[in-house]
Amino acid sequence: MSNSAKTDQTYRGAVREAIRDALSRDDRVFLMGEDVGAYGGCYAVTKGLLAEFGEDRIRDTPLSESGFVGAGIGAAIAGMRPIVEIMTVNFSLLAIDQIVNNAATIPHMSGGQFTVPLVIRMATGAGRQLAAQHSHSLEGWYAHIPGIKVLAPATLEDARGMLWTALEDPNPVLIFEHVMLYAREGTLPADAGPVDIDRAVIRRPGTDLSLITYGGCLFKALEAAELLAAEGIEAEVIDLRSLRPLDETKILASVAKTHRALIVDEGWRSGSLSAEISARIMEGAFFDLDAPVARLCAAEVPIPYAKHLEEASIPQTESIRAAAVALMNPQ
Amino acid sequence: MPSLGADMAAGQIVEWLVEPGDHVKRGDIIAVVETEKGAIEIEIFDEGKIQEVLVPVGEKAPVGMVLALLDGTADADAVSPTIPTLEESVTEEPRPLDAASPPETPFPATDTAQTTSPEPSERLRITPTARRRAAELGIDPSTLSGSGAAGAIILADIEAMLPEVATPTAPPTPEEPADRKSAIRHAIGAAMSRSNREIPHYYLGTTIDMEPTLNWIEATNKERPVTERLLSSALLLRAVGLALRQVPDLNGFWEDGAFRPGEGIHVGWSISLRGGGLIAPAIHDVDQKPIPQLMTEFRDLVKRTRQGGLRSSEMTDATITITSLGDQGVQSVFGMIYPPQVGLIGFGKIYERVWTNNGMIDAHRVIEATLSGDHRASDGHTGGQLLSLIDRLLQEPSKL
Amino acid sequence: MTDSADGKLHITRENAQRLLRSMLRIRAFEDKCAELYTQEKIRGFLHLYVGEEAIAVGVMDNLTPEDAVIATYREHGHALARGIPMTEIMAEMYGKMEGSSRGRGGSMHIFDATTRFCGGNAIVGGGLPLAVGMALADKMRGLNRVTTCFFGEGATAEGEFHESLNLAALWKLPVLFVCENNFYAMGTALARSEAQTDISAKAASYNLQAEQVDGMDLIAVETAARTAIAKIRSEGCPQFLECRTYRFRAHSMFDAQLYRDKTEIEEWKKKGPIIRFSKFLRDTGLLNDDDLAAMEAEIAVEIEASVAFAEAGTWEPIADLERFVLVDEASP
DSSP: OOOOOEEEEEHHHHHHHHHHHHHHHOTTEEEEETTSSTTOOTTSTTTTHHHHHOTTTEEEOOSOHHHHHHHHHHHHHTTOEEEEEEEEHHHHGGGHHIIIIIITTHHHHTTTSOOOOOEEEEEEOOOSSOOGGGOOOOHHHHTTOTTOEEEOOOSHHHHHHHHHHHHHSSSOEEEEEEGGGTTOEEEEETTOOOOOSSOOEEEEOOSSEEEEEOGGGHHHHHHHHHHHHHTTOOEEEEEOOEEESOOHHHHHHHHHHHSOEEEEEEEESTTOHHHHHHHHHHHHHGGGOSSOOEEEEEOSSOOOSSHHHHHHHSOOHHHHHHHHHHHHOOO | OOOOSTTOOEEEEEEESOOTTOEEOTTOEEEEEEETTEEEEEEOOSOEEEEEEOSOTTOEEETTOOOEEETTBTTOSSOOOOOOOTTOOOOSOOOOOOOOOOOSSOSOOOOOOOOSSOOOOSSOOBOHHHHHHHHHHTOOGGGOOOOSGGGOBOHHHHHTTSTTTOOTTSOOOOOOOHHHHHHHHHHHHHHHHHHHHHOOEEEEEEEEEOHHHHHHHHHHHHTSOGGGOOOHHHHHHHHHHHHHHHOGGGSEEEETTEEEEOSSOOEEEOEEOTTSOEEOOEESOGGGSOHHHHHHHHHHHHHHHHHSOOOHHHHHOOSEEEEEOGGGTOSOOOOOOOTTBSEEEEEOOOEEEEEEETTEEEEEEEEEEEEEEETTTOOHHHHHHHHHHHHHHHHOGGGO | OOOOTTOOOOOOHHHHHHHHHHHHHHHHHHHHHHHHHHTTSSOSOOOOOTTOHHHHHHHHTTOOTTSEEEOOSSOHHHHHHHTOOHHHHHHHHHTOTTSTTTTSSGGGOOEETTTTEEOOOOSTTTHHHHHHHHHHHHHHTTOOOOEEEEEEGGGGGSHHHHHHHHHHHHTTOOEEEEEEEOSEETTEEHHHHOSOOOHHHHHHTTTOEEEEEETTOHHHHHHHHHHHHHHHHHHOOOEEEEEEOOOSSOSSSSOOOTTSOHHHHHHHHHTOHHHHHHHHHHHTTSOOHHHHHHHHHHHHHHHHHHHHHHHHOOOOOGGGTTTTSSOSSOOO
């Protein structure tokens, strides 16, 4: 069990391991979604799992988001531990009624009589020239809803470890996997296991500004931090990991130290998660601020197909670096 | 009038289907009421004989109002009057939006003008953390111009004021508006020149053991809340005040060729202004105030000095002045008397040195106390007396 | 009523009166709610089941305590027939903490875990996927339980109706879909919203066994439900019942019923389930005036007691507002 040898892995491989691990540990766990079985998963995450676990537990669904997400909710209510895979957050809009009006609501509305121990995984984000209807980052919308938890694993360790903890949680948990992270490579200990799902982590300590982000933007932020270091600016990079609830304590402690915050969010800025974080910093660390909280978000456009336009529409390493520099030297 | 919906506030009787004398039973439809959704039949839930119809056809009645009486008992009707609750919204036409004229200017653009020297405005542009730090350090930020966005004063601007903490990467402090700074220097220059010209100074110094005082302060402060903790300045003030009671020749003014004693012991404390310059406002009646009060007044004085807000009496009434340069790391200071005063007491930093006591060697925290005296008003003997008294008083701090 | 060797309906005096009583009880409860609503004791929306009682009673009689029920916002009759105490339902209508959902749901959201009554859903069609999921769980766990899903004919227009029927048939899930076709989805007559008004045909198009039932005839409902449920238990496949019925009252309390004729309502009232069943019982000597009077008196007492219970109930402390937004433990 304590095999600490590291293995080469990809993010998608880590997610696959997490699913396999969950299915092996608990008979109540099963996975359902579009093309998760025979096709092996739209992002090849579930490749091989159908052969290993059979079609009851790796269950292909028709293109009925509302139907199968609602079924996942019902199955969770009735004693299973389903993992529902919605191919991407873009299609989740078809199921948002079930998520908001049933999963998030029934426990409270029934006075605690029925609980929904469900995990919903979705791919999210832009970067593959898939155009507007396939490039949304709507995690912020879901983070608005009381009654659910929202996670954004960015590292391999989190991709591997958050799922089991989420399955053990008696509440509905949404896990957002950024599409550009699936191919990311790294190493994981062979016995990598569950991780917490309620804390932000400082990926890079720093003193000059708090660079707050999550998911697909994390690695761009870390790259930007290296560039900034060469310019004498030490950025503290925070990986939120949990978008609801937010680890406010960690965010505020960082801002108390650095006095400046730059939030990087691939969603559109209006009414986004970055707006929420900015408000919390204002509420909890106002007297620590040496500059207004800055935000770098997607341009307020439907994400276009042409590569140069798509790149210009979402945060990039260079634009993060530039925003940080502007924050440090406003004149 | 029954409530038929969460947003129904009133209904209008369109038709009565019963009249006085009719016998009704539960479930009978007795009237038709017009609502904004259309005409709704209303049923009665009781049994009895209609005695009187109270709301005629065509009239509107709010939910809860009695529409008819049954069997002579006042509230036997189906509806018990209820006060409409606050949740009910009004079913009348929504009031037209306030017809105030639309804003004359389009949505105001945010002010992103970046100027290096902002015009003086009513409101100081300073970041919250810089404001807090300035207050901690007792620095008046209003004369600074900031290096932040739109000329806001930022933390680095404040910290640049402290030579020890200025870092190479901190943005350089921009120059103060030239006239103000030079005016202060001019005034000080004039006073010091006069002092040098007119007053024959003599200088005395002594080293005072501060262990008793500091130990007493440390013990006392353990029981005091942070905001009320004592600094050694308060004890120095008090010691000076009490000592001057017994050496009145150093407490007063040299005017018109003669010494005029001060009417009370008002000790000026020399405070440096940020950007250059000194000012030495007085704390009145130092010998009569207990130490906690001196501490409070001292704090307040420093704050008002740095922010502006000194009273004229504080500016003119000092009968002697203390200059304390310990914060600057200076060991002893021999300063120049502020005319028309006749003395200036100097304190350096508190530092540790070897001390002997009854042949025993130890390390004690000590302070160098100095006196600059006006030889016209006093001589070294008097001055020496003052310094020894201050020393002795500081050895028994609990009696101060 | 159903535990007979030949699986046929055996109408004993006792059983027949029990079923009539159940319908009368629902009728009386709904009428009382109407009265309380006009007095502002019950607030929000109130959707009454008057005229449709035979469906809830007839179907529910065939379920076991382990089975699950999902219903709509017009679910008081289903809740009563399922065995949730009238006191708790009335307290829930009042919004009191002693209500079945701690007062949090009100009329449209009755929940009761002990009878596996999973709401009470205010989104038309929203409960169908839940029913599919609950049945899926039962099947995967090897439990021989049936999930019954009640919904109106208006739901057949929603996408979730089609998705759910397809999933249930595709995965062979133990769901009983009961469509209570009262011909009006709020104010819209069926013919004005459906190109295909034959609802059982829609179900059949998903390869679901579907049957059309006279929803005003308790015996017909009871028989059809018994047959369907038996099939589900033995074959494991979903079944669909379209029960044709009529609601005697408006869609909800604040409804002027501009969309249908008064004469139509009166016609249906004459063919109502309680009138028909009582007539049948009288004709067959299973019911007399005294029996009826005794039943009605008992029911009246129970109604008054439930009102008193609700009146005396307490309000959930505001400090508990955030309880159960997130939970620490899954319910069993």
